[in-house]
Amino acid sequence: MSEMWQEAMVAAFRETMSRGVLFLPKLMAMVTFLLVGLVMGWLVKLLLMRILHVVRFEVFCERMGLTPAFAKAGMKQRIPDLIGRLSFWIVFLFFAFMGVDALDLPATANLMSAILAFLPNVIAAVLVGLLGILLANFSGEAVLIAAVNAQLQGARFMANMVRWGVNIFTAAMVLTQLGIAKEIVVAAFSIIFGGIVLAMAIAVGLGGRTIAKEALERRLRREKTDDEFTHI
């Protein structure tokens, strides 16, 4: 009985030790990946921020209305800093996932390949999001200035409507691209967008028919509504 117990203990100890010996290099590999990830992330961040500084990316963001848009959203950081930080975390996480994959655990099997397969969707979603924000700001600004120059009341309201319209459209596209609640997003967007268009059609058709007619007539006949003297 004592011998059997002893053998079982030794076998278990050997098994554990051999598993530990087999696992240790994987653990070392993970730690190495994490360390390399830290260094690489820091290097990529440094390089990217240098490049953004040289190409005057911050001025570009200011000009395209990204900086004010981010400020309005409560983001206090400079956009190049934000991109630098983001790039660090992307690189670090990339190495971290490789490290986790190196552990060869059944629970994390194929984690890396799954992440890599999803990565194009994330990149596309980020690009769509950025372009959407730019387009929303540009369109909002254009509408605001045009409405002010036409001396229309509620110029800011119109500009905000356009800005938020493009933002909502962008958000729907981003979520669809990421595959998050795809059906719900499409349905919700169709209902909201269709509802707005229907509401506007009813409003113009019933309430503002005369105004719309006069505005169109003025537009097509190009009747002068401002001062009669020439500016040029």
Place this chain on the structure above:
Amino acid sequence: MEDSVWKAVQEQCPDVHQVDLLIALPSFNHASTIGSVLTALLTGLKGSFADASILIINADVGSQDGTPEIVKQTVGSLFPLSLIQPLGEGTSASPFALNRLSYSGMPGREEAFRSFFALTEWLQAKACVVIDASLRSVTSEWISLLAKPVMEKGADYVAPVFRRPPYEGSLTNNLIAPLTRSLYGKQVVCQVGGGYGFSQHLASFLLQKQFLWEADAARFAIDSWLTTVAVAEGYHVWQARLGARIQDNKAGAPDVSTSLVQAVGASYLFMEHYQDVWEKQTVSSTVPEIGVPVDGELESAPIQVERMTKGFRQGLRDLLPIWEVILAPETLAGVLALGLRDDDDFRFPLALWVQTVYDFAVAYHEKVIHREHLLRSLVPLYLGRTASVVLETRGGGPQAVQQTVDQGCQTFEAMKPYLVDRWRFQ
């Protein structure tokens, strides 16, 4: 494009290889006016240029009212005539281009001018005179006034000066002309349209410089473009007093916002091209003139000052975030203070206006926001300044208005160091 124009001229006038004077008429549905314009021109040609070899060119951009036929009938066999289509074979005006008409209100005007430059060079013409076909006030003297400085006095460019009612051409008087004068040192009034004269020397230069044709300035503001390039390049510029300018209709002319974008945009754009020229220029000089100033007050069109001040106040309320990016803090503070004044006491000080125009020029250069947005956001400020000029000179007559314009020009010159400093060290 120039080749097809040259071929068209050779086919229609095979004997014409060289002329002394080229008369050019851009037209588009001007059947109601082009006959009287040509009659006046033909009288002037017979009277003043009887011995000169002459070719008349009509660049029609697709009239549907029989304008080219009227031209043929009126000219008859008196002078060689060629009808050209400046858009060229195989090309047509884009339907979207209708939304981007130049402030002249005539489509294809810019292409027509380019054809005239090319023909002036090919025909080795001593002078080319361009007359707008939409005018009702062309007299037989115009040809002589626009051509003689070039043919006899060595001028390269003759710009028109018209007798206008007070406040007419407000943007030109309060911004374009003073800015051009302070930048390039030539006291030109920068009036646009009507008639121009230029030499072969200038035409050849304009054709050679491809960069001049690449920007929107050449496509939508050929009149401002022509004057600015002539003064900036140091050509011998004259001004011809042509009397009144009565135009048939301005139905196609764009609104104030688009006109401002095109005209001011052209001036700001050339500030970048000619930075080396204007930075060195410190004083201005008059340019020679031909023609007699005509006295007598012209009736002023109705002016709605309240509408302008309303436009300014709306801009102040809604465009402040944009102006904050464009204007220097002290300029913005001055503009903000204007919002506190009543409509009757409303004044936009001249110095503040000049500072505003210079701040916008620097912001345009720095591309702080999209350039068209930047220029369009200047409109409420321009309306504010125009309202102020009207209120300041109300009851004072044309002399008071002219005095304000002159003061504006002097202030633009006096404050030029502000522009240079900001342009260099922004």
